Amino acid sequence: MIIVMKQGTSREAAEKIAARVAELELKPHIIYGEERNVIAVVGDDRRKDRTAFETCEGVDQVMPILAEYKIASKETKSEPTIVQALDLKIGGGHLGIIAGPCSVESEEQIMETARVVKRSGAKGFRGGAFKPRTSPYSFQGMKEEGLKILAAAREETGLAIVTEVMTPHHVDLVASYADVLQIGARNMQNYQLLEAVGGCDKPTLLKRGASATMDEFLLAAEYILDRGNQQVALCERGIRTFETHTRFTLPLASVTYLQSKTHLPIVIDPSHGTGHAYLVPPMCSAAVAIKADGLIVEIHPDPPNAMSDGAQSLTLDVFEETMKQCRVIADAVGLKM
Numbered sequence: 586m587i588i589v590m591k592q593g594t595s596r597e598a599a600e601k602i603a604a605r606v607a608e609l610e611l612k613p614h615i616i617y618g619e620e621r622n623v624i625a626v627v628g629d630d631r632r633k634d635r636t637a638f639e640t641c642e643g644v645d646q647v648m649p650i651l652a653e654y655k656i657a658s659k660e661t662k663s664e665p666t667i668v669q670a671l672d673l674k675i676g677g678g679h680l681g682i683i684a685g686p687c688s689v690e691s692e693e694q695i696m697e698t699a700r701v702v703k704r705s706g707a708k709g710f711r712g713g714a715f716k717p718r719t720s721p722y723s724f725q726g727m728k729e730e731g732l733k734i735l736a737a738a739r740e741e742t743g744l745a746i747v748t749e750v751m752t753p754h755h756v757d758l759v760a761s762y763a764d765v766l767q768i769g770a771r772n773m774q775n776y777q778l779l780e781a782v783g784g785c786d787k788p789t790l791l792k793r794g795a796s797a798t799m800d801e802f803l804l805a806a807e808y809i810l811d812r813g814n815q816q817v818a819l820c821e822r823g824i825r826t827f828e829t830h831t832r833f834t835l836p837l838a839s840v841t842y843l844q845s846k847t848h849l850p851i852v853i854d855p856s857h858g859t860g861h862a863y864l865v866p867p868m869c870s871a872a873v874a875i876k877a878d879g880l881i882v883e884i885h886p887d888p889p890n891a892m893s894d895g896a897q898s899l900t901l902d903v904f905e906e907t908m909k910q911c912r913v914i915a916d917a918v919g920l921k922m
């Protein structure tokens with residue numbers, strides 16, 4: 586970090602701060618300027634409360650240099666992490682495609698959808714059995730019965746099952762059916778859930794909280810990594826802004842930004858990110874064009890009658906067309922699909 590002293594404060598004030606830095610077993614270097622003095626702190630200061638220096642006499646500003654996340658950082662590991670479950674590969678030049686309905690509703694709905702997903706060449710199948718819903722009166726998911734249906738879809742198609750786990754108590758249960766555990770946007774900062782998933786051996790898809798900053802997102806991933814689970818994919822699913830023409834605002838720049846900061850793969854969710862089916866295919870194309878590491882797309886055999894998120898669900902036909910388009914773009918940018 587860099588500690589900037591207030592204008593006109595004495596050399597002694599800077600030396601006092603430097604002594605405090607040394608007490609924390611970090612190395613201070615004082616730069617005496619014409620207008621103000623600055624202390625450059627060398628060493629890993631992430632375990633210290635860096636902001637506390639702001640309360641010291643004469644300090645104007647404290648500027649952290651090291652990102653607080655460590656294991657997630659590219660500084661720690663420069664080669665890309667490939668998250669893999671069955672044939673689904675996300676990252677390191679592999680474009681992992683996951684598609685399926687928002688919610689598991691019935692065996693017929695899941696089987697019909699899974700067969701189309703398989704035929705399209707995608708390797709992952711999504712479907713929520715435990716659903717986090719804004720209203721307590723909305724459909725809450727088929728729970729374990731839904732997980733059994735998903736496992737049957739994997740049995741027939743070989744697709745890797747991606748499904749949400751909402752509480753630490755359900756991690757073992759969901760992990761016994763799923764290939765990838767999804768942590769939803771609402772739970773991105775549920776630290777007990779992050780730790781529980783970090784302690785198991787299932788790959789994880791961590792969705793960005795609707796109001797989380799990039800640093801908060803990466804620190805949430807850090808919780809999982811710190812517990813031992815290194816198979817973490819990040820999912821940009823849109824954030825809340827003042828804008829109302831879409832359900833959320835989908836920042837595609839997150840892909841390039843995150844790829845510059847972390848070795849973890851980045852998946853785009855254009856369904857929750859826009860909330861409208863007609864916006865989903867172009868956002869899929871755009872995400873592939875900028876070399877996102879994966880897509881997770883909501884699709885349904887009969888969107889008008891879906892139990893959740895029908896408005897943003899592609900029909901099976903439109904999904905197949907979208908996949909064809911993505912394949913052309915993936916080839917052009919050198920991603921394996």
Ligand code: PEP
Nearest residue numbers: 687769770771792822857
């Ligand atoms: C979902 O994937 O259906 C879901 C609930 O997503 P999110 O957590 O991003 O809202």
Ligand code: MN
Nearest residue numbers: 687883893894
């Ligand atoms: Mn949904």
